[in-house]
Amino acid sequence: MSERMTGGEALVRSVLAHGVDTVFGLPGGQTYGLFDALAQYERPVQVINSRHEQGAAYMALGYAASTGRPGVFSVVPGPGVLNAGSALVTAYATNSRVLCLAGQVPSQHIDRGWGMLHEIHDQLGILQRLTKWAERIASGADAPARVAEAFRQLHTGRALPVALEMAPDVMEGDCDVTLLEPASSYETSTPDPDAVKKAARILGSARNPIIIAGPGALDAGAELKRVAEMLEAPAAANFNAKGVIDERHYLGINLPAAHALWGDADAVLAVGTRFTEPELEWGLDDRLPVVRLEADDSAFDRGRAPTVALCADAGAGLSHLADALESVNRKRESRKKELLGLKRRFGKEFARNNAPQVAVLEVVREELPEDGFLVDEVTQMAYTSWFAFPSYRARHYISSNFQGNLGYGYPTALGVQAAHRDRKVVAFAGDGGFLYAGAEMATAKRHGLNVVVIVFSNDAYGNVRRDQAQRYSGRVFASGLTNPDFKAMAESFGLEAWRARTPEELRKALREALEADAPGLIEMPVSEMPSPWPYILLPRVR
Template identity: 45%
Template sequence: MTAETTKMSGGTAIVDALIRNGVDTVFGIPGVQLDPLFDAFHHAKNRIRVVHNRHEQGAGYMALGYAQATGRVGTCVVVPGPGLLNAAAAISTGYSLNSQMLCIVGQIPSHLIGKGTGQLHELPDQLAIAEGLTKWAKRMDAPDDVPGAMAEAFRQLNTGRRRPVEVEMALDIMKAESDVSPVDPPHDYDVLQPDPDRIEEVAKLLGEAENPLIFAGGGAIDAGGPLLTLAEMLEAPVVMSRSALGAVDSRNPLALTPPHGHKLWKDADVVLGVGTRLVPMIPAWGTDNCLKQVRIDVDTEEITRSSTPDLALEADAAVSLAALCDAVPSHNRKRSDRTEEMTALKADLQAEFDKLDPQMPILRAIRDTLPEDGIFVEELTQPGYVARLAFPVYQPRTFINPGYQGTLGYACPTAMGAKIGMPDRKVLAISGDGGFMFNVQELATAAQHGIDVVLVVFNDGAYGNVKRFQQQLFDGREIAVDLQNPDFMKLADAFGVQGFRVNSPLELQRAIGEGFDTPGPTLIEYPLGEVPDPWHLIFQGRVRG
């Protein structure tokens, strides 16, 4: 709905559109090409919070954490050129996670765009770069372009496959004033509905299956209710990728992770993939003519990217699953209760997981201290790899990971964004010493804004996983993997944050408790030596076909 026309600057129009679309927080760093926009933020400071930080990459990750924890749009604001490029790692991580990230970027003076005159922060074609990183990108060339462009940006963020979008505006347009007709968002965005006839076909195939198996990916994270109902109806285990953990409570006998799924793959006759690429399952675990595949995905291209399914629903996951719950009973065969079988499978795999010591005791210490609704942010570090397989997750959006980008350095600022988005939750992030130093400067941001996060750094003095692979693959030869780190306790003190050095899971548990009980950020260092290799449980081979 269009509101009454009023005179606004470009910057004011952007802020007005953000507020109308429910944005309450933005993360970013001011700069000359953003000055009019930040002045507009100042005038709206009672309605929208600006969290300024120390690097554009950190701002992007904070927006990512906000979006992943809340399921709402996370917004970052960066200068053009190097600002956008610095934020690109976070944007690409958001792209891999189907994250609702909005990146607002400045631009050089509008009459010089594309001229190559060497303006401050000029890129040859910034919009093209943004288009390559995002679902949708748009430059706003006049203040009255803002309502329509921002309405489309939020439509893109709230429909179809939800991925980052970018909007940009030149400095002079941010200053300029003209008549603007603001646009209020719709009450609800369109949801892609499944074809009723195809629902019946899928329901019949699932209902008649002897041994159905469900795989849930990030596209199912907000569809846990109907997902579990269908699973229980079919007696079908639900194998959750790291991006789906928490869609079904880990304590449910049917809730599994990929190592469990690998054990069941060879005997399944119908596999239902919900919001997942089914990778590595299809290419690595194998298929044959006895295995029927069904896919539910809002992204038409994704459905056939790794294989061609027997049946597919090109629709929203939650809506499709709810429709299947209504349709399956008329086709459903009687199956035995699988509680005992799945409990035994979990126990067998837990025995394998428990061989990964100290990773498993460390993860138990974290889980025992983190409340059920607490948010856990994992990074590419040895306990993090194991967490994807064996960390119990009880609620959706409480296990945040870097997706297939595997971006080092993302955990600290991502956890900060998650905490700001969910201020009543406890938030804990883990990093290795190598990754943590990528964005160590954001400790200053956490201290300045009083962001209550607990950051655990596992310090092995190396890019530990790279070191392991070099040793294994190149006859023990190593290069460029050992690190000289600061004294992390002195570093914590220098930033004005609480710090602990611990040497056991019990000490870790106590330090986490202290961190949760103390206002402000807490940094915990855990020196870590060589640990068991988890990769045999992550990369698993062909079992059929």
């Protein structure tokens, strides 16, 4: 049965019917109709208005990355969409289900070049290149079907961002709309049975198999653990999938440990990963068969063709593989003693070679509850955390993966907190990156987003400065910074703030900040740190 409503109402009611409980954004002239529909919606919706479109989009990213559910944000067209672009490409890099609801110029003027407010040419084409799928909703009557397809795209195949755009005349105009019931489930792709049997024979006969997992495996931790235990295979997650296997489990290892084992591996299972480091840096040879499990087969077109390609959802593919292994898996001795020894050795090495960072990371790990979240940043402390901060649960360590975009961390952490009001969230930031989005402290205060951000300040883009000094005979240029008093700045926004100069001072400040149950900032002045890159850019071993 159809109902009379505005296009904005049709869009909002269709989106929220899919279980969405939070929308991030800030209203502007071309999205008034959407925000008015949110204001009139029959049940309360958490609407978090940010101070910048980039912040809103990163908050949606944090919501999605920490839950696996769609994170939704709305921005005005043109500059609003472009401001959100860095978050969309980060959602693409991290396999995050983010939905962008973008405004447009009036329908009759789209792509006509009249210079309408916020007009850019081919905005839809731009969105289509930044996302998995994007469409225009040309009339309110089309909204339910377009929204249903957006959510189908979000929940099938590779998890990636999508976008919808709607013009303001459509948002505010009345029409007859037939709302649709949301899908109760989505199709799950399963692997080819013959390919599964071949993969099982390869992995089942291997003496030293190894597993490499990426963000495509984040929601398949139980299935991954089952296969790893059957094979006695150490499983290394890249930094965007940390915790997919609890790193306290003897089979849950970091990438430096996997690299140490790479030369002796005789079979590889790669799940939901671009497989960049092993293939491009560590090396492959004809003696190393590779089984790859990916949600879409385009991943198999990069680099060397896998020995066996399994195209399926990670959970379904791993379950089928485990079942097939039952009849062909060889007996192996437990590798527990060996792998725990390897992990201890690397732990001691990290503490020796990256002592300042490790001392801080140990404090954060000890003070952050097991169910708490850590959001990294483009900063020396975060780089070290990729390999030296143990993660216990999937989706509890959030990273920007290969995008590495400065300033993403704090607003992303606010999105994590919005999704988990009852959990503790800590964000890392450098002094360079924090000021990209420092104004979002106002958002944290207004909406009670109780993130504790630790700002490591050294008056420089530290990584840039080190690179310049090492590559250009000691010359450094344009990498120094003039900073505010971050503690005073946070207090001016109404946040509680501390300054800590040592790990023990940090422990006291962090404990107080987490107990305060309020937005907080800890400034930690630091000097130049030992480089973490020897444990990230690892050499070829085969």
